[in-house]
Amino acid sequence: METVRIMPCLDMKEGRVVKGIHFVDLKDAGDPVENASFYQREGADELAMLDIAATVENRKTRLEWVKNVSSVIDIPLTVGGGISTLEDIDLVLEAGADKISMNSAAVKDPDLVRDAAKRFGSARITVAIDARRNNEMPSGFELVVSGGRKPVGKDAIEWAKRCQELGAGVILPTSMDGDGTQKGYDLEYIKAISDVVDLPVVASGGAGKLEHFYEGVVMGGAQILLAASVFHYRLISIREVKEYLRGKGLMVLLP
Amino acid sequence: MIAIIDYKAGNLGSVARAINHLGFECRITHNAKELLGADRVIFPGVGSAGQAMQDLKRMDLDQAIYDLYESGKPFLGICLGTQIILEESEENQTACLGLLPGTVKRFPMPLLSDGGKYLKVPHMGWNQVKLKRLHPVFKDVAPESEFYFVHSYFPAPKGVETIIGTTEHGITFTSVLGKRSLIAVQFHPEKSGPPGLTILKNFCLWEV
Numbered sequence: 001m002e003t004v005r006i007m008p009c010l011d012m013k014e015g016r017v018v019k020g021i022h023f024v025d026l027k028d029a030g031d032p033v034e035n036a037s038f039y040q041r042e043g044a045d046e047l048a049m050l051d052i053a054a055t056v057e058n059r060k061t062r063l064e065w066v067k068n069v070s071s072v073i074d075i076p077l078t079v080g081g082g083i084s085t086l087e088d089i090d091l092v093l094e095a096g097a098d099k100i101s102m103n104s105a106a107v108k109d110p111d112l113v114r115d116a117a118k119r120f121g122s123a124r125i126t127v128a129i130d131a132r133r134n135n136e137m138p139s140g141f142e143l144v145v146s147g148g149r150k151p152v153g154k155d156a157i158e159w160a161k162r163c164q165e166l167g168a169g170v171i172l173p174t175s176m177d178g179d180g181t182q183k184g185y186d187l188e189y190i191k192a193i194s195d196v197v198d199l200p201v202v203a204s205g206g207a208g209k210l211e212h213f214y215e216g217v218v219m220g221g222a223q224i225l226l227a228a229s230v231f232h233y234r235l236i237s238i239r240e241v242k243e244y245l246r247g248k249g250l251m252v253l254l255p
Numbered sequence: 256m257i258a259i260i261d262y263k264a265g266n267l268g269s270v271a272r273a274i275n276h277l278g279f280e281c282r283i284t285h286n287a288k289e290l291l292g293a294d295r296v297i298f299p300g301v302g303s304a305g306q307a308m309q310d311l312k313r314m315d316l317d318q319a320i321y322d323l324y325e326s327g328k329p330f331l332g333i334c335l336g337t338q339i340i341l342e343e344s345e346e347n348q349t350a351c352l353g354l355l356p357g358t359v360k361r362f363p364m365p366l367l368s369d370g371g372k373y374l375k376v377p378h379m380g381w382n383q384v385k386l387k388r389l390h391p392v393f394k395d396v397a398p399e400s401e402f403y404f405v406h407s408y409f410p411a412p413k414g415v416e417t418i419i420g421t422t423e424h425g426i427t428f429t430s431v432l433g434k435r436s437l438i439a440v441q442f443h444p445e446k447s448g449p450p451g452l453t454i455l456k457n458f459c460l461w462e463v
Binding site: 002003071075094123169170224 | 263268272273301303305306347366368376377379380381401403405406407445446448
């Protein structure tokens with residue numbers, strides 16, 4: 001049996017950790033280095049950091065926090081948000097990230113996924129795929145970009161397949177209908193993605209209760225479980241999640 | 256002094272931090288002379304075989320690596336560093352360093368577990384290593400220890416004499432290989448918690 005991994009996510013804005021609901025309404029909540037070491041101590045298997053206000057002037061700041069955070073943790077670090085060129089990827093990896101995640105830039109220029117996988121290796125390239133429900137799409141899920149604000153008119157599930165062909169190493173599906181609500185992962189969407197790709201899938205968006213994590217694996221087919229607010233506001237600890245999953249018969253690594 | 260070979264292939268900082276944490280000194284360097292002057296060498300790497308070989312050649316480090324291997328100093332390969340010590344990789348059909356005979360193969364698809372479940376590639380996450388023979392670098396490592404893996408390709412050494420440990424991911428592949436002063440692991444000991452640190456510590460103390 002595969003070991004299920006827990007991946008807390010820090011949403012970043014101008015070098016600080018924030019967390020919003022439905023991708024807006026931000027609330028300042030802390031120092032990234034403190035949060036990162038806290039999660040590692042709690043037993044996180046991986047850490048994600050998402051730069052949600054990745055403007056050009058913010059990129060320098062980003063390299064600083066990537067460097068600071070990666071120097072206090074030894075679990076794999078995925079950094080996403082505003083990564084749009086091979087140079088961006090190079091700098092973020094150089095600063096100490098283990099993997100990068102891209103989203104809008106990949107939709108805009110799919111060759112970027114191919115080139116990045118070729119240059120940095122598939123295992124370091126995550127493609128985040130945001131979607132919302134839209135019955136006009138064959139799968140019922142429409143791809144959205146720009147932090148969930150802009151529908152693209154493309155089928156999100158078809159895009160996931162295409163990302164695999166291009167050489168992506170991990171798919172991170174987030175449903176706009178679920179993010180930040182703590183009402184549970186959008187299992188239909190995550191399942192639709194994990195059914196069509198052979199890549200590891202990170203369930204993201206909406207985890208709020210212990211059951212949600214279990215459902216992400218068993219019903220969603222995910223290998224990695226990402227959550228932000230529920231950990232951020234200390235509603236559930238990572239250890240509690242892992243003990244719960246183990247009690248349900250799943251394999252987890254408890255430190 | 257322990258040297259970490261710097262060829263712009265990935266997260267060398269975490270390896271250096273782990274070594275320092277264990278109380279050993281190390282230096283990240285791409286200077287061939289400095290590498291050859293070190294007591295022992297770590298050859299890490301994440302990324303793609305094609306790009307890595309290109310970078311090694313461009314930085315004139317391929318010859319230094321042959322010389323290091325010949326010198327008999329303890330040499331630790333990690334992840335991509337482990338793969339490219341073999342002769343050839345299926346990844347971009349790359350001719351590699353050839354310190355040990357064998358090739359690097361991609362996981363076949365579809366990949367099924369014992370229970371018939373579809374497995375994912377890249378193999379990413381925690382997994383065990385089954386030792387085929389004892390090795391000083393694996394001293395005090397419990398058999399059920401889990402290590403962190405991230406890879407789509409795996410080492411396929413020729414002959415069994417270089418195989419030290421194997422791992423299951425749909426197929427059984429060689430996850431630890433070595434010969435004389437060379438030990439190479441497919442997982443990331445620097446990201447594998449206490450058992451990973453034990454391996455790094457053993458390596459730092461290993462008298463070949």
